Amino acid sequence: MQINRLIFPGFWFDKNTWQQGEELARAGVGGFCLYGGTGAQIKEFCARVRRASPWEKILICADYEDGLGRWVKDSVRLAPNMALGAADSQELSFEKGFLTARAARALGVDWVFAPVADLADTPDNPIVNTRAFSAHPQAVIRLAGALMKGLTQGGALNCLKHFPGHGQTRVDSHLALPVLSRTPEELFQAELKPFAALLPLADGVMTGHLKVPALDAQHPASLSAAITTGLLKEKLGWKGCVLTDALLMRAIGDECHAAREALNAGAHILLAMNDPHKVSRFLHIKNSPAPALLRAAHAQLDALCARSNQATPVVPPTHAELEDFNRRTARAACVWNGAFRLRAGERVRAVVLGDDEQAGWAVLREKLTQSGIQLTDGPADKVLIISLANYKSFKGRIRLTPQDESRALQAVRQARQSALVCLGSPFAALPLKGAVNAVLQAFCPLSAFQQEAAALLLGHHAAQGKMPVCL
Template identity: 50%
Template sequence: MNVNRLIYAGFWFGKTDKQDALKLARRGVGGFCIYGGTREAVKELVRDLRENSPLSHLFICADYEDGLGRWIGGEPWVLSNLAVGASASAEIAYQKGLTLAREARSVGVDWVFAPVLDLCDEPKNPIVNTRSFGADPHLVARLGAALCKGLSDGGVLNSIKHFPGHGRTAQDSHLGLPVLHRTLKDLQENELVPFAHALPAADSVMIGHLLIPSLDEQNPASLSHNIITGILKEKMNFGGLVFTDALCMKAIGDEKQASLKALQAGAHILLAAEDSVALSDFLEKNLPSDEIIAASEKLQDALVQKLTPAPKEGLSPQAFNARYAPDCAVWTGENVRLERGRTAAYLELGNNESFAAQDFLNTLKTAGIRLVKAGEKADVLLAVSFSNYKAFKGHINLSPEEQTVLETAAKQYKPSVFISFGSPFGAEKISALTAKLFLFSPAREAQMCAVQILLGEQQAHGKIPVQL
């Protein structure tokens, strides 16, 4: 037995020393979780780590929930879960799973930490939002299970997260410890519904860093025996592998002591510590029980055997997005149609992540729409938001200042259309807007689809999956 197999080290391009990573690979850590890089750099790293590992199979994991584009610059995004939720289609969710699997395998990743099964029922939640399928637990359950199957059929492992449900919190657990004031009955009727439904299709469960005082007054879920063993394993009969969420997050304090607590609580894998070499040294001197190590190794060995040797091939991200974007788009308000040759005032809001709006703008220009700055004379206002989640940012949605700017502009132009390629929240109280168009994703094809809808060349078939 090797205690290092309980460690899945994080590798952050531009931050992690590769020699440290190779040292950990040689020690026999069970896997790595990759953040950032380029397509070629990830492939090279994966090859080197596996060549240095004594294991018959070293797992490579990543948070490719929306494709490689979330972590690798220049790579395509896949339509978000909230977009899929707007379609309410299990088939689209399944196809997304196949597409994510195809993308992951193309760079050597065989474990995708998806899908997010948290509910999108708290507008101020800074880290769930478009990662969720929606506010309805039964919708999230149905689509989450379908995406799990798509990942599995596509040849990669999945991990449902963040148990027991991170949606109804307003703090980013990368920055602090969120508190969820829900009883077990509340959870069973809401947050736990998607997990219960998806567990038969789940290869693993990731436990969230959040405190639920009604279940455990002292320990976050990721360190709680009551929650991991008492609820997930005993009440919900899950016998599979359990991950902590990333240990480098600020919600759990000292990661060495937290690691021991997590293992004693029932977790099998310690994910992405700030210093995995130091954690390895610590665990070798403070060995968990043989029973804990053996249970983790047995579950990992079983999952190696589960990897599909001949996976089903999914659509490319571009093909997936182009095919399904209209089904995932939502139009609310009055009917507004752009006419070729008209002038549109353009206002961009909430672009904290510097998502490129170029595909949207170029498609408008190609259609013969003349663009001017908001405030200048125009036939219509197009107010575009790219507000989206980002770890360690701590906020989402339009700021009060941006809402004021949007309201002022909407009063100046008739008609005025708010177009969101990210969070659906932030403009719901601005009554001066004529219409709203939600794509829920910055993907190139989503931006192009938005223009087609504005021109009347395409219909938005989705329904809003959250409460606005």
């Protein structure tokens, strides 16, 4: 029972049963990390597992980095962090955290695993990307710090991730182990700066599944005593809770052995494994952490539970509030460079690329059509190259396919004028940047951002955003 409290299983509403959740709660797990579900389902699940648990308090957690909408079917997704970086607004960052916390708390979720404090300084990084605020440490400190304050003000626990910095890697840790090839001096000048500055605001720190040979040539950061204890706790002085990234990720191999190594390295919480019962049995049979480590982990959980219990009741944000936040963020964030403008009556070719998640561009298409633009799939004097490519777990890449690039370049050569509209990652379509007359960066396909993209293409007003990354 004592060891089980350190286990926080993942719960997927589309594949797990509530009975499985209640069984794990009765076994004494310390909390759950939720994936999917509707608002009503989440609320009911939280109530059920709390009733089933022998602990006075368990912590319900979720990766609500961009509000609840990415995971909760009937909620609103909020603008990604890179858009906040382009807006360079601490006010909007605080508001994002505040709205997210209120929405999460209203469903019974205590702990939001945000913000991402990694740097967006590597175009080929397939998993950090638009989840990061900026390539610049000081910008990350300002904006992530504001978001953390918003989460706290809204009554949710926060979590810095992914220590010691996942930005300058080129591998998705869901698939394999990334390597961060930086010297200790470089790390302290870049990746570690946001973490070191933001620790006083943090409720927890999530270690990343990445190898940093300059710090530990043998173990990933999440399983490394040199990084978790030596660097984070001793050198940077972190006294709070340490949790692993999801143990089901392929970067670290066998999750049972990884769980044991993570605890011995100094982690307090084991997150989201494929088989929590198997991990529990493994840790109970000759693999339990030393009593001192177990006591330290329980003390951290006690402190977090006490802090969460102090949160005052909140009023959930309305749909209108969330959409208004996205509208104001889009207005402040979109970046528009180059000479290109659409006018009523023009025939314009649209080429859509990289829509892996079927996000679509229906709002942009509708706004342009309503303004008198005649959109076509065939040849035209002007062409819009619309990229929807973005990060996605287990995808392993961020760039457009060679086939998409070839199709786009052919369309550009056939047109008199061309513009690239990125409704996703600004890195994804980099090979096309030099071939077009103008580039519009919108960072995401949310409705408000598509509306703002249309307004900029039609010349209704000037763009306000500045690129937070180097292209």
